Amino acid sequence: xxxxxxxxxxxxxxxxxxxxxxxxxxxxxxxxxxxxxxxxxxxxxxxxxxxxxxxxxxxxxxxxxxxxxxxxxxxxxxxxxxxxxxxxxxxxxxxxxxxxxxxxxxxxxxxxxxxxxxxxxxxxxxxxxxxxxxxxxxxxxxxxxxxxxxxxxxxxxxxxxxxxxxxxxxxxxxxxxxxxxxxxxxxxxxxxxxxxxxxxxxxxxxxxxxxxxxxxxxxxxxxxxxxxxxxxxxxxxxxxxxxxxxxxxxxxxxxxxxxxxxxxxxxxxxxxxxxxxxxxxxxxxxxxxxxxxxxxxxxxxxxxxxxxxxxxxxxxxxxxxxxxxxxxxxxxxxxxxxxxxxxxxxxxxxxxxxxxxxxxxxxxxxxxxxxxxxxxxxxxxxxxxxxxxxxxxxxxxxxxxxxxxxxxxxxxxxxxxxxxxxxxxxxxxxxxxxxxxxxxxxxxxxxxxxxxxxxxxxxx
Ligand code: ARG
Numbered sequence: 214x215x216x217x218x219x220x221x222x223x224x225x226x227x228x229x230x231x232x233x234x235x236x237x238x239x240x241x242x243x244x245x246x247x248x249x250x251x252x253x254x255x256x257x258x259x260x261x262x263x264x265x266x267x268x269x270x271x272x273x274x275x276x277x278x279x280x281x282x283x284x285x286x287x288x289x290x291x292x293x294x295x296x297x298x299x300x301x302x303x304x305x306x307x308x309x310x311x312x313x314x315x316x317x318x319x320x321x322x323x324x325x326x327x328x329x330x331x332x333x334x335x336x337x338x339x340x341x342x343x344x345x346x347x348x349x350x351x352x353x354x355x356x357x358x359x360x361x362x363x364x365x366x367x368x369x370x371x372x373x374x375x376x377x378x379x380x381x382x383x384x385x386x387x388x389x390x391x392x393x394x395x396x397x398x399x400x401x402x403x404x405x406x407x408x409x410x411x412x413x414x415x416x417x418x419x420x421x422x423x424x425x426x427x428x429x430x431x432x433x434x435x436x437x438x439x440x441x442x443x444x445x446x447x448x449x450x451x452x453x454x455x456x457x458x459x460x461x462x463x464x465x466x467x468x469x470x471x472x473x474x475x476x477x478x479x480x481x482x483x484x485x486x487x488x489x490x491x492x493x494x495x496x497x498x499x500x501x502x503x504x505x506x507x508x509x510x511x512x513x514x515x516x517x518x519x520x521x522x523x524x525x526x527x528x529x530x531x532x533x534x535x536x537x538x539x540x541x542x543x544x545x546x547x548x549x550x551x552x553x554x555x556x557x558x559x560x561x562x563x564x565x566x567x568x569x570x571x572x573x574x575x576x577x578x579x580x581x582x583x584x585x586x587x588x589x590x591x592x593x594x595x596x597x598x599x600x601x602x603x604x605x606x607x608x609x610x611x612x613x614x615x616x617x618x619x620x621x622x623x624x625x626x627x628x629x630x631x632x633x634x635x636x637x638x639x640x641x642x643x644x645x646x647x648x649x650x651x652x653x654x655x656x657x658x659x660x661x662x663x664x665x666x667x668x669x670x671x672x673x
Pocket of ligand 1: 236323
């Protein structure tokens, strides 16, 4: 047991209490951020005349040495310390003696941990955003290749109207683009520096909080209320909410990949590198990655719920409950990063069976709306047109054929408005390419959208 406090205690901490209280097993993850924050703090203390330059140099060198040694594996972060802050401080004192004892001047572990967690998550937001960027590139590449790949668009998982694969993928581009914007927004709002808030009420030392905020890259400057500075966890809740939304999008996409990869659909074939087999059924190639992404979504939602529940009853300012923020957030970040990486790899290597998609679009009466529109264009009221085409569909179902295979004679038996040009009007190509309003799948509209997306990615 190695802890930073003990002066006022007359008994040793109970072993169980000690391990229940300790956080080193998980907060050691942000040792680099802890050291970086301490270096900024000490530089500021010297600048303000609170420490001498000699003391500062000793401490900074000592801290840099600890960082190097942890990074190279020469120094192991031992679980005998209560938390990462204690480990760094105790190791510093062990290594440089007296000056090390001044590191914690004008600081509390409350503002220290608030800073470390912010520095850590801020870096992670960047990494997550890079992964979202990679996914958007992968989606855009599929779009560019599939402007003319016809497929059925679905509502209620029933074939509805013909679209293209580019259009379908574009919906996901929109979702992940909003995710990117959410991450950026969170980054901007969280970017204020809690260091200098002290335990809760600031300190009596003349700290220069603007200086440390600037040094640590907090564009928003220091936090403006020290109680909030040590106890704000909103940014983690926002982050977990953004991660949950990313996972929800990945999960929807995964669900489609699973359906499309099924024997019945065969719209896609997942690459061997991203599928797994069955131990008993030799014929199987399972979409495990997509299923796992779908499955892990619940885990990230769980983190968001846990964090909200943890925070709801906490009076100002710091309370130990807040130590519970870490494992959830770390797990949610790791999970989302893992899922983004695997999912992106899976769709990059996935084969789209264009022939199967097109055949499916031809065989599901997806052009029925267009047949009705044909009648409307010839003066028939939409409601009547709807009824006429309904009868035609019924005839086709009886005969086991598609609308474009029904002879003109049969069309005219139901309505003499139909002429030879009905076939042209309900061809897949026409159905798709007449839809050219902004956001629609028609080639012209899609090319414009793709140009906007290309520009978006250039400016990412
Ligand atoms: N391990 C603690 C946490 O994660 C660090 C802050 C401890 N502060 C305290 N007053 N005990 O929240």
